[in-house]
Amino acid sequence: MTTPRYHHGDLREAVLARAEAALRETGAEGLSLRKLARDLGVSHAAPSRHFKDKQALLDALAVRGFSRLGEEFASASAGSVVERVQELARRYLAFAIENPALLAVMFSRKHCQSANTSVADAANHAFRAPLDVIAKAQERGEARQGDPTRIGLSAMAAMQGLAAFVNSGFIGDETATAVAGETIARLAESLRPLREGASAQTAERVRSEDTAAPSR
Known part of the structure; x- marks a missing residue:
């Protein structure tokens, strides 16, 4: 699948959108800020302006x-x-x-x-x-x-x-x-x-079970 390249605009949103797509493909283990930067065609440092590390990206997701x-x-x-x-x-x-x-x-x-x-x-x-x-x-x-x-x-x-x-x-x-x-x-x-009758029956059943239960 061809990844759309990033153009001037909201880089944070672009990173999140691409990260969610990557999440579907590889799971959280496969996410990488450097890989996302390559996919979007920006410098390796660009995503770190919005996400200090991978965990910050996962939190935002x-x-x-x-x-x-x-x-x-x-x-x-x-x-x-x-x-x-x-x-x-x-x-x-x-x-x-x-x-x-x-x-x-x-x-x-x-x-x-x-x-x-x-x-x-x-x-x-x-x-x-x-x-x-x-x-x-x-x-x-x-x-x-x-x-x-x-x-x-x-x-x-x-x-x-x-x-x-x-x-x-x-x-x-x-x-x-x-x-x-x-x-x-x-x-x-x-x-x-519960209907009133059903509630009474349930309560009576619980009392009966408590009475019948052997003491310890």
């Missing part, structure tokens, strides 16, 4: 990824809580399947200390929309109670695991479509508040 994910979430259409959660889950799954290497950078624990705040802020901003959907639904009695962050993390874990299956070839496209639909539907349904 993480912020860029969270920003794009946040835009995906923010543009989700309105509807019932179940419909909105389903759409948010589909958008996250699509992003994870399309950007596996970028996602790994986004959730890496290796961000430099000076970038921790900017990466964390970008992540918090990205996930504000889905967490707000859950929290507001809980306030209206349309979703079962619980920590919205933990609920959101559970949904993310399911979608990211499914994306890993797809990207590794463990499941094919047809199976992935069916499994994704079922998984997303179950996630959305799991948010529905």
Whole structure:
């Protein structure tokens, strides 16, 4: 693939765009500021005006990824809580399947200390929309109670695991479509508040199990 040469303009953005393309091709291990400079046709020192080292570049890519994910979430259409959660889950799954290497950078624990705040802020901003959907639904009695962050993390874990299956070839496209639909539907349904009778039955079952459990 021929890499477009850089012309006068926003060098920082050009480096990030080329770095993200390279990330898809070689993964984070293959990224190099000198190689990016060669690809863009600039001096070897030019990218260092914006990124002091490779880690600074990876941190900027993480912020860029969270920003794009946040835009995906923010543009989700309105509807019932179940419909909105389903759409948010589909958008996250699509992003994870399309950007596996970028996602790994986004959730890496290796961000430099000076970038921790900017990466964390970008992540918090990205996930504000889905967490707000859950929290507001809980306030209206349309979703079962619980920590919205933990609920959101559970949904993310399911979608990211499914994306890993797809990207590794463990499941094919047809199976992935069916499994994704079922998984997303179950996630959305799991948010529905328990009916009063169901809640009482659950509580009674837990008490019965506690009573029957042998003492230690």
